[in-house]
Amino acid sequence: MPEQLWLPGLEAPPAPTDGLFFAVFPDANTAAGISKLAQGLCGKSRTRSKPLAASRLHVTLHHLGVFAGGLPAACVDAAMRAAGSIRMAPFTVEFETVVSFAAKPRPGPLVLSGGEGVAGLHVLHDALGDALQNCGIETRAAAAALAYTPHVTLAYGLPWAAARPVEPVCWNVRGFALIHSLLGRTRHIVLARWPLEGGGP
Numbered sequence: 001m002p003e004q005l006w007l008p009g010l011e012a013p014p015a016p017t018d019g020l021f022f023a024v025f026p027d028a029n030t031a032a033g034i035s036k037l038a039q040g041l042c043g044k045s046r047t048r049s050k051p052l053a054a055s056r057l058h059v060t061l062h063h064l065g066v067f068a069g070g071l072p073a074a075c076v077d078a079a080m081r082a083a084g085s086i087r088m089a090p091f092t093v094e095f096e097t098v099v100s101f102a103a104k105p106r107p108g109p110l111v112l113s114g115g116e117g118v119a120g121l122h123v124l125h126d127a128l129g130d131a132l133q134n135c136g137i138e139t140r141a142a143a144a145a146l147a148y149t150p151h152v153t154l155a156y157g158l159p160w161a162a163a164r165p166v167e168p169v170c171w172n173v174r175g176f177a178l179i180h181s182l183l184g185r186t187r188h189i190v191l192a193r194w195p196l197e198g199g200g201p
Contacts, residue, residue: 017069017070017183018068018070018071018180018182019067019180019181020067020178020179021064021178021181022060022062022064022083022178023058023059023060023061024061024093024121024124024175024177025057025058025059025177026152031055031057032054033169034054035051035057037154037166038051038155039051041158042158045158045161047107047157047158047159048157049156050155051154052153052156055188056188057152057154058152059150059151061121061124061128061176063139064079064139075137078135078136080191080192082128082131082134083131083176083178083192086124086194088124090172090173090175090197091173092171092172092173093114093120093171094117094118094168094169094170095112095117095169096114096166096167096168096169097112097113097114097115097165098112098163098166099112100160100162102158102159102161104160107157107160108157108158108160109154109155109156110154111151111153112151112152112169117170120173121173124173124196125148126148174195177191177192177193177194178192179191
């Protein structure tokens with residue numbers, strides 16, 4: 001049997017194992033309420049999809065990338081410097097719509113979305129994005145010029161459905177966190193938290 005040819009530069013890249021992102025979390029009571037809503041929606045869908053655990057419910061502010069073999073220390077350090085520079089007062093958020101992020105005919109995520117009630121998340125997202133750029137980190141949204149859509153993912157793998165209103169879900173955002181995601185293992189590790197206190201810079 002002839003030997004298999006090895007061509008430098010054509011080997012498959014290592015699979016990502018770790019993710020890094022900033023997020024806002026609801027308080028425990030609000031998370032429990034969102035989880036109950038998600039359970040009901042999954043039950044009505046008649047699929048095998050399961051809602052996210054209450055402890056994993058969050059709003060992503062910035063996704064900083066996925067990596068193989070652990071998180072780069074320089075990226076984590078820069079992210080922490082950026083977060084430490086944020087000066088912003090606490091604010092209230094309100095989500096009042098369930099929206100499908102599925103692309104027909106394929107199933108996809110079902111999320112909570114909001115209108116004017118999520119304005120504070122846009123302000124925090126923009127401030128953190130500027131701080132990240134100042135610290136040498138270009139976020140995925142900035143690189144792709146994507147519009148930021150604050151949302152709480154309720155479940156994955158649900159069929160597309162038209163947007164529909166729900167009883168408003170509100171909580172007071174008093175801080176944000178840097179999260180280490182263990183990809184494929186459904187684990188999120190909080191690396192650090194920063195309170196929101198005082199006014200703007």
